[in-house]
Amino acid sequence: MNEIFVLSSVAVILGISQPAHSQDECPPNADPVYCRLANETGGKVYVGDPQDAVDDIMERDFKAAKREKENPKHEYSPYSRDLGCDTQTENRTIEICKSIESNLEWGWTGHAMIAPAWRITPTTLRNVYCETEISAQDLPILKSMCNYPEFLDHNICSKPDNRRLAQALEDLINLIAAQSNTDAETITTIYNPRDENYILKDGCGAD
Structure with missing residues (x-):
């Protein structure tokens, strides 16, 4: 009997977004309950060998790392006003x-x-x-x-x-x-008009 499980925590740890199956898109051998859980947790339903899931995660992680290498994020210095x-x-x-x-x-x-x-x-x-x-x-x-x-x-x-x-x-x-x-x-935040330290307390005409 094939093992059915939801893999979501590994994806979260690796920072990878996994597509979830809806009940209408459940694999043939999967229980709809697992599909619903996958939707709620952002995980993905796998049927069969758990290693298939691990391989899938590793492949996605590799592709994400490759994209980051090809398009590295710009490093902004806190000593510069540059905000990009x-x-x-x-x-x-x-x-x-x-x-x-x-x-x-x-x-x-x-x-x-x-x-x-x-x-x-x-x-x-x-x-x-x-x-x-x-x-x-x-x-x-x-x-x-x-x-x-x-x-x-x-x-x-x-x-x-x-x-x-x-x-x-x-x-x-x-x-x-x-x-x-x-x-x-x-109320106790600087964003709230009712707070004594409200950012716009003195309006836009304040010095």
């Missing part, structure tokens, strides 16, 4: 990215090792928000810039190679989202 805005392709995304670049502030960063660098601050966010007149209409644009995963209930940008750009995009998304969500759970 030249990779943006739309006027609005270029405008927002350039504004973030120009409003970075020089200051101390780090925990175990402290050093000065160009960084994102609340003032950075306020200036970008005001200069570029960010509004709720920009939410889809900001999400597209950071490859925002809709299935999560929190904002994690995975697209920009530069972590500072990703941070700024996450913060701007939070700032917009909090304006329509002022419940008790988000």
